[in-house]
Amino acid sequence: MSVAVDYEQAGELKIGQVGIANLRIRTLDVPRLVEEMRSRVQRAPNMFGRAAVVIDFGGLSHTPDAATAQALLDGLRAAGVLPVALAYGTSETDRLAQALGLPLLAKFRASYERGDGGVAEVAAAAPRREAVAAAVAPAAEPAKASRSPVGAAAVSPASSVGMIQSTPVRSGQQIYADQRDLTVLTTVGAGAEVIADGSVHIYGPLRGRALAGAQGNAKARIFCREFYAELVAIAGHYKVLEDIPKDLRGKPVQVWLEDEQIKIAALD
Template sequence: MTLLRGRRDGLEVTLPEHALDAGLDQLAARLAQQPSFYNGSSAVANFGTAVPTLEIIGRLRAVLSDAGITLRGLAGGSAVEELAVNAGLLFESRPEIKLSDSARSLIADFAGARKDIAARRRRGEASVPRLRAEPKEARQPALRLVEAHPTARYETATLRGGQALHHTGNIVVVGDINPGAEVVATGDIVVFGRLAGIAHAGAAGDAKSRIFAVELAPTQLRIATYIAAEQGAGRRDASPEVALVRDGQITILALSRLGELPAASMTT
């Protein structure tokens, strides 16, 4: 997924690490929708752990130039620094985050499960039923102060079909996750909007991770190695909910009832 966001000193363009060509096409299409909106601004391109070629840099310059944007610098790992110098651009160092072999395996397994779900639905087979905890007498959840996660990532954008967001840590999305989009985090996932796509929390194996959404109508939910899917269309009782692992399966609760559960019941 290609992201375009504002900074105090201009714009930052984040391109998908494993699909730079496709990311440039997405960027061009987005800028074409507002051809003069960013005119006169400058941008830094963030490639994450990817190392672009000079050809990619040239294409990026051209795409930005068509919208009146000047490419000012590159951001990424140490391998990008030499490229920035050779291209006459500024360089911004970014920490290089590498997933463990187990985390990469889980992400690959997640991708396979997503394809399997899509194939079963094309064949008209039923999805995994939505799971609910037994009703209990409502009560106010206890409030407690917690320290913000140091590696939380915040995105203020709606993810459309075909877009993906991966992060080591927690992810907070202010926007919707549309069908066909996916969010993968090694920690919790919080969506201030409608979650209708695919969400995988605890991607490195943490079954204590949870998925929160203002409206939870996912194509697929996954927490660590646990997986569940449902048909979200047609729900009329949309309200804030949380998905967590309880008694060896993914359970969905009204957010107001989260405080009813003892800590042990959310991890067994």
């Protein structure tokens, strides 16, 4: 008598790109790290509240002991984010991950530019796709440019018509225009991030990330002269490079929100 065998899996496992943030520890000061994260969550709860975070100790000269690392994890959870893994590093990192009961994510680390100041960097190592963007990313971290985690480039004094950034925004830097538009006169490099509560105007190549309407302004827009963006977002709705038509790359474009969908079109 033959027996029917069901070969169809109950769950299909795929390894792919997910939306997650990387917290690269640069100074092991647990209270300060926790306070920085609490500030991020308070200022942009829709982006950082309950966000999955990978902890990267690769920027330290020594791997912390399990008790210190556990205190950091507990503090970050209390601040409103969810540490889910450690970034792959040394054999000591592997042992620490086992002690903490966390997985390691290999080859996870985003591109960094080492700089002065700041305790930690939070970077989009694998940008959120549309399916998860509404849940975790309607706003971006409104850290002042002068308090950028990795040392923001100099910006011009505030004016009623918006903020003007006259020097290139380099990898790891973040510029934030609070309650106004942001105009970048040069380049936004790969790994850099420009954020505005209003619209973003870029008069050079956009190779990093641009986020407009960071506090929920759905009428904000993004304009740039050469479009190679890693990610664009308006009022929490994201598109990443893989989702952008190739015929728009390198072209002057505008980005706007229509019916809760990101629209991108070439400028005439």
